Amino acid sequence: MRHVPALLARELNAYFLGPMAYLVLLAFQFIAFLNFWELVDALSRPQGEYSSLRDPMNRYIAESTPFWFAILVAVPALTMRLLAEEKRSGTIETLLTTPVTEGEIIVSKWLAGLIMYGALLIPFALYLPFLYYQANYHFDPGPILGLGVGLTTMGMMFVSIGVFFSALTRNQVVAAIWTFVTLFLMVVVTHLLAFYFAGRQQTRSADAARHVAILDQIRNFAMGRFDLRTIALHLSVCVFVLYATTTIFAARRGR
Amino acid sequence: MIEARRLSKTFGSVSAVDRISFDVGRGEVVGLLGPNGAGKTTTMRLLTTYLPPTSGRAALCGHDVLDEPLSARRCVGYLPENAPIYGEMRVREYLDFRARLKDVPRSKRRPAIAEAVARCGLSDVKNRILGHLSRGYRQRVGLADAIVHDPPILILDEPTAGLDPIQVREVRALIRELGERRAVLLSTHIMSEVEAVCGRVVIIARGRIALDDRLENLRLDNTHLIEARGPAEDVRKVLAATPGVASVRTLREEDGVASFELRAATGEDPREEVATRLVANGWPPRTLSARRSSLEDRFVDAVTRAGLMGPETETEAG
Numbered sequence: 001m002r003h004v005p006a007l008l009a010r011e012l013n014a015y016f017l018g019p020m021a022y023l024v025l026l027a028f029q030f031i032a033f034l035n036f037w038e039l040v041d042a043l044s045r046p047q048g049e050y051s052s053l054r055d056p057m058n059r060y061i062a063e064s065t066p067f068w069f070a071i072l073v074a075v076p077a078l079t080m081r082l083l084a085e086e087k088r089s090g091t092i093e094t095l096l097t098t099p100v101t102e103g104e105i106i107v108s109k110w111l112a113g114l115i116m117y118g119a120l121l122i123p124f125a126l127y128l129p130f131l132y133y134q135a136n137y138h139f140d141p142g143p144i145l146g147l148g149v150g151l152t153t154m155g156m157m158f159v160s161i162g163v164f165f166s167a168l169t170r171n172q173v174v175a176a177i178w179t180f181v182t183l184f185l186m187v188v189v190t191h192l193l194a195f196y197f198a199g200r201q202q203t204r205s206a207d208a209a210r211h212v213a214i215l216d217q218i219r220n221f222a223m224g225r226f227d228l229r230t231i232a233l234h235l236s237v238c239v240f241v242l243y244a245t246t247t248i249f250a251a252r253r254g255r
Numbered sequence: 256m257i258e259a260r261r262l263s264k265t266f267g268s269v270s271a272v273d274r275i276s277f278d279v280g281r282g283e284v285v286g287l288l289g290p291n292g293a294g295k296t297t298t299m300r301l302l303t304t305y306l307p308p309t310s311g312r313a314a315l316c317g318h319d320v321l322d323e324p325l326s327a328r329r330c331v332g333y334l335p336e337n338a339p340i341y342g343e344m345r346v347r348e349y350l351d352f353r354a355r356l357k358d359v360p361r362s363k364r365r366p367a368i369a370e371a372v373a374r375c376g377l378s379d380v381k382n383r384i385l386g387h388l389s390r391g392y393r394q395r396v397g398l399a400d401a402i403v404h405d406p407p408i409l410i411l412d413e414p415t416a417g418l419d420p421i422q423v424r425e426v427r428a429l430i431r432e433l434g435e436r437r438a439v440l441l442s443t444h445i446m447s448e449v450e451a452v453c454g455r456v457v458i459i460a461r462g463r464i465a466l467d468d469r470l471e472n473l474r475l476d477n478t479h480l481i482e483a484r485g486p487a488e489d490v491r492k493v494l495a496a497t498p499g500v501a502s503v504r505t506l507r508e509e510d511g512v513a514s515f516e517l518r519a520a521t522g523e524d525p526r527e528e529v530a531t532r533l534v535a536n537g538w539p540p541r542t543l544s545a546r547r548s549s550l551e552d553r554f555v556d557a558v559t560r561a562g563l564m565g566p567e568t569e570t571e572a573g
Contacts, residue, residue: 006355010341017343090339094400097303097333098356099325253306 003100007108008115011082015116020081024074025120031066032123036131043137055223057143061124061151062222068187068215070120071158076179078116079162080172082109083249087170102250106163110242113159121151143224150221153234154214158183160241167249191215256281256408256438257302262311264297271297273462274311279455281407284434286453287442290558294462295442296336299410302440303333315408329358332406334414338397342386346377346396349385350403357404371399374429376422390417398426402433409433411441415448427452446551456550458557465561466553473553479517479526479545480506485538487513493532499523512541 015021039060061067083105086092095105128144131137165178190213197206210216217230257279264272272294279285289295300306302313304324312319318326340349350368359367372381375395380388385396394417401409414430415423430439430452443449449456449470456473458466466473483490487508494503494517501520505513519525526543533540 002358003356006352010344010352014341014343089342090335090337091341093300093305093335094333094339094353094397095356097305097328097331097335098353099329099358100356101325 001104001107003104004108004111007100007105008111011108011112012115015078015112020077021116021119024077024116025123028070028074028120029123031064031070032127034066035060035064035124036127040131040135043135055143056137056139057147057222058219061147062215062219067124072180072183072187074120075117075155075158075162075183076176079113079159079166079179080176081166082113082163083166084170084172084175088172096253103246106167106242106246106249109166110160110163113162114156117155117159118152121155140224142226143222146221146224146226147218149226150218150230150234153231153238154218156238157234157241160238160245164241164245164248167245167252186212187214256316257410257440258312258314259298259302260312262298262301262313263309264294264301264306265309270462272301272308272459275459275462275464276311277457277464277467279408279438279440281438282435283455284430284439284441284453285455285457286449287440287457287459288444288446288449288554289442289459289465291444293459293558295459296412297462298459299333299412299440299442303331303410304328329404330406331408331410332401332404334397334401334409334411336412337416338394340385340393340396340400342384344385346381346383346385346388347372349396350399353400354403359404367403367405371403374402375399376425391419391422394418395422395426398429407437409437409439409441411439413443414441415443415445423448446554450550458554460558460561463561465557470550473550479519479529480514480542481517481529481533481540482512482514482542483533483538483540484512485533485536490533490536490538491515493536494529497525497529497532499525499528514542 039056042059043056083092086095096102125148132139161182162175162179165182166172166175168178169175190209194206194209194213194216197203197209211229212233217227220227220230257277259278260276261274262272262276263270263274275294275298277285287295287298297306301308302315302320304320304327307321312321314320315327316330318330320327344352347368350371351364354364354367372378375398377392377395377399380392385393388396394414398411398414401411409430411430415426418426427448430441433439434452434454441452453470455469456466457464481494487505490513491503491505494500494515499520500517500523502518504516504518506516507514517525517529526545530540530543
């Protein structure tokens, strides 16, 4: 893993020297701004006892449609070029003929994607100190920390999936579509499945679907339920996908 | 330094490289020649560990490409076809990145890059963005990348493609100089390039070695054209019996004058003996000339022969 810093530095440079990173960041900044506006607006109205605002982080992030929509679009957009671009331009040949292992390449690509993903979430964190100190709204920091951890492990998993599909093809669009479809299944379809099962009184299936639905997982984090099983699930999927990516990438050299 | 033993690569049912064996030693510059699609690039990709061979073995500096790929890669500088590079980086930055990947120690990185930049004539453009460079400069950046870690082996896929005549001359001089204490394998279609740079030529056609010989042997003309007045068949027998003659081929017989192509055994010059014998038999020779075969003729000859012989015949190169 000695070459990871060099590979990672190049990857981040490539991100920030192109327009893509800034476009995505701008979009996220805009969504964070709208969500924060809405949150402040809701908080300044008189509250009922059982208001949804008991969990402001849910209102702000975890149940926000624009937030999830942006994540579903941004993760494929950020990860699609990681390996597909190298394959298309042929630079992968120069990379694989230096004493660098496939594992180092995959880990560097994944880390680069993860750092970019982290950068996307910064705008959301940026507003919170204002709410706390400026507006004197003393929300509970626990759920925010939990949400931070949950969103990070979720990002690790999502980015590993993006890297996986990018390693399979030399066409960035194909990689992006596959990643989007997979993430959509994990976030939205599992959630709908939970509703469907619940509607038919199949509680066990509903529970199972709710347990793997990313939307429900993140909502739980935002409510302050710090579930280590979810963290373990995210991390094990991430490690498995990265391992599979490395193996497939090594087996498909030159293709 | 480079050893290939019965190296094969098949893509599905297509055999791209078929049991080729050759060696390249230190101080040798070997030209890999062949028509398009003959397997030159595949051979180079097998040697640089980019592709795993289907069967056979290859080793660089004694490191097997399958067993010790990382050690094998460490001792080779490779310039792939079309010199792919990252368009958004600057020349110096790119070479620094490559030197880090190739394990050039931090203290030696700066002088190593400076040397590669100077040798490849990149001083004027070292702070330019790679994507903005012309084809010729990109090619030279690729070459600088190949030599930045001072490898004992260089594998260059069409190193002069896209260069202007002056750059071609510079790059050839550089390759000759690099070849003095390294093993260099380069591929090209340009015959004059081989004659200018290489000491040995390996011609591959249809994935097999059609010819592997030193350039001076290839230039050596041992084919003679003979015309004599006499019965073709009898003359042919006499010619074939002459010491120092490897083979005789009748070209044609017109108006009692027969012409032959005579191939002499290596290192022999039987022309005087042939003339004496013809005269002694009463068949006055009309022509007796050495045929100058250019490298291009040998190339076409070797490739056509390989094409005609089909896949079953093992070639003379071992």
